[in-house]
Amino acid sequence: MNAPPLTWRVARLVERRAETPTARTLVLDVPGWPGHLPGQHVDVRLTAADGYQAARSYSLAAPADGERIELTVQRVPDGEVSPYLIDVWAPGDPVEVRGPVGGWFVWRAADTAPVLLVAGGSGVVPLMAMARARRAAGSRTPFRLIYSARTPEDVFYADELRRRARDDRGLDVTYVYTRAAPVRWRGEPHRIGPADVNTHGWPADLEPLCYVCGPTGFVETVADLLVGLGHQPRRVRTERFGPTG
Numbered sequence: 001m002n003a004p005p006l007t008w009r010v011a012r013l014v015e016r017r018a019e020t021p022t023a024r025t026l027v028l029d030v031p032g033w034p035g036h037l038p039g040q041h042v043d044v045r046l047t048a049a050d051g052y053q054a055a056r057s058y059s060l061a062a063p064a065d066g067e068r069i070e071l072t073v074q075r076v077p078d079g080e081v082s083p084y085l086i087d088v089w090a091p092g093d094p095v096e097v098r099g100p101v102g103g104w105f106v107w108r109a110a111d112t113a114p115v116l117l118v119a120g121g122s123g124v125v126p127l128m129a130m131a132r133a134r135r136a137a138g139s140r141t142p143f144r145l146i147y148s149a150r151t152p153e154d155v156f157y158a159d160e161l162r163r164r165a166r167d168d169r170g171l172d173v174t175y176v177y178t179r180a181a182p183v184r185w186r187g188e189p190h191r192i193g194p195a196d197v198n199t200h201g202w203p204a205d206l207e208p209l210c211y212v213c214g215p216t217g218f219v220e221t222v223a224d225l226l227v228g229l230g231h232q233p234r235r236v237r238t239e240r241f242g243p244t245g
């Protein structure tokens, strides 16, 4: 049977939280929201007074919670949609949302295979939804997150990740910094490479489920690294945050 067509629903902004100087988490109320799985995304559509429309995709940052959803948006300089969502959108202003979208890049609590999450920049958003869903389900499935960010100031959810790495048994978090690292960080800033994935991921023979998300080049590099390390391509699920305009 075909899935019912997705419909646009009017969303209202409930709360906006700063994650970094250039990223905000937006909490939205979406009457009629049907629920979603961690890893799925939505399309967000803006309509100008003259009828001009622009739509972009944004991952859902938190597990299903009734009619409330969370997105985390990174401001793209000169972008059409992200600066509006971050700086202009006010509580009460309607914006349309369609979803949930995507059925492959999802994690289900019934999956007990170890999980490797590899994030590049804002690609951490759907992976955070998975880590949060693991906690909400009381799952003991071991999770490892390798998170590549430019600098410590660019890390989304920094306090929560620190807390989860301490309190959520079986969740391991490793950072790779590409531009500047904290003072007491071992090593030099670098782009993610085989040593990072080999040391902080899972051995391929454990058959983990791997989720890789970020800019297109990052995702392709990491997916190739994983396959090169012996992971089955069908166990490597990817989501590319390329431009969608």
Ligand SMILES: Cc1cc2nc3c(=O)[nH]c(=O)nc-3n(C[C@H](O)[C@H](O)[C@H](O)COP(=O)(O)OP(=O)(O)OC[C@H]3O[C@@H](n4cnc5c(N)ncnc54)[C@H](O)[C@@H]3O)c2cc1C
Pocket: 041, 056, 057, 058, 059, 060, 072, 073, 074, 075, 076, 077, 078, 079, 080, 081, 082, 083, 122, 125, 126, 215, 239, 240, 241, 242, 243, 244, 245
């Ligand atoms: C499945 C999916 C999920 C996504 N989830 C998120 C998310 O959770 N959080 C988030 O912040 N973004 C996410 N994105 C990216 C998002 O859809 C937009 O592409 C981004 O917000 C830029 O839109 P804009 O209208 O501001 O910029 P545009 O007006 O589209 O682009 C302005 C300029 O920036 C360049 N550009 C566009 N997008 C990007 C980008 N992603 N990175 C670098 N340069 C870009 C364009 O080529 C152009 O030159 C996701 C994309 C996809 C496909």
